[in-house]
Amino acid sequence: MKKLILTMVILGFMAAPVLAGPTLEFTPSSGVGWWYTGSGAAAGTFTFAQQTIVVDVVQGGIGDPLVGAGYVHIPNLTLSGTVGGPYTLTPVSNTITITNAAGTETFLSGTLDIGDLVPVGTIAGAYTVSQIDITGIFSSGNSISSPIVDAIVAHGSADFSLSFQGADFATMIDSGGNGSDGFSGQMTIPAPGAILLGSIGVAFVGWLRRRRTL
Numbered sequence: 001m002k003k004l005i006l007t008m009v010i011l012g013f014m015a016a017p018v019l020a021g022p023t024l025e026f027t028p029s030s031g032v033g034w035w036y037t038g039s040g041a042a043a044g045t046f047t048f049a050q051q052t053i054v055v056d057v058v059q060g061g062i063g064d065p066l067v068g069a070g071y072v073h074i075p076n077l078t079l080s081g082t083v084g085g086p087y088t089l090t091p092v093s094n095t096i097t098i099t100n101a102a103g104t105e106t107f108l109s110g111t112l113d114i115g116d117l118v119p120v121g122t123i124a125g126a127y128t129v130s131q132i133d134i135t136g137i138f139s140s141g142n143s144i145s146s147p148i149v150d151a152i153v154a155h156g157s158a159d160f161s162l163s164f165q166g167a168d169f170a171t172m173i174d175s176g177g178n179g180s181d182g183f184s185g186q187m188t189i190p191a192p193g194a195i196l197l198g199s200i201g202v203a204f205v206g207w208l209r210r211r212r213t214l
């Protein structure tokens with residue numbers, strides 16, 4: 001009985017949600033942040049309002065100087081897929097950067113991978129790629145000392161997500177139409193606790209199986 005309870009506790013840890021690591025959030029400073037140009041059913045390109053997408057929140061870092069000073073440059077994303085989904089987003093240029101307002105200094109740069117778009121109601125879900133979708137990260141900025149930039153560079157990768165706003169978003173995509181609206185986005189360092197708990201749980205279950213207790 002004790003073994004069964006212990007097994008359930010370990011499996012509970014494996015299933016329990018773990019808070020994400022340090023996160024920076026960004027939004028367009030103007031109302032319109034993206035434009036979509038359809039080239040056919042479930043095919044088109046997203047273009048973003050460069051020089052207006054500003055870092056406005058840093059979670060897990062108090063008083064980070066990147067807030068209000070960092071501008072996120074998102075490459076154009078081409079959409080492909082089937083009507084009704086799933087949809088795939090592919091960066092036209094796979095470099096994503098955070099610079100100063102003038103674009104003369106790069107605080108953070110990385111490689112953006114291919115992702116998925118999942119429309120949910122009138123809000124078009126998120127653009128994500130597993131847990132590591134910005135890689136090859138480096139920083140050449142030196143006019144500010146940003147803890148979130150240092151943390152992302154030290155980790156070497158980050159999760160990237162976008163939440164598009166727009167009515168009849170899925171209809172626009174499937175009909176090959178055009179549209180524009182706002183969005184919000186995040187770069188997040190995966191929480192090490194999730195990896196640790198998962199590893200502990202898998203190792204423990206394997207040990208129990210070897211002892212023929214499961």
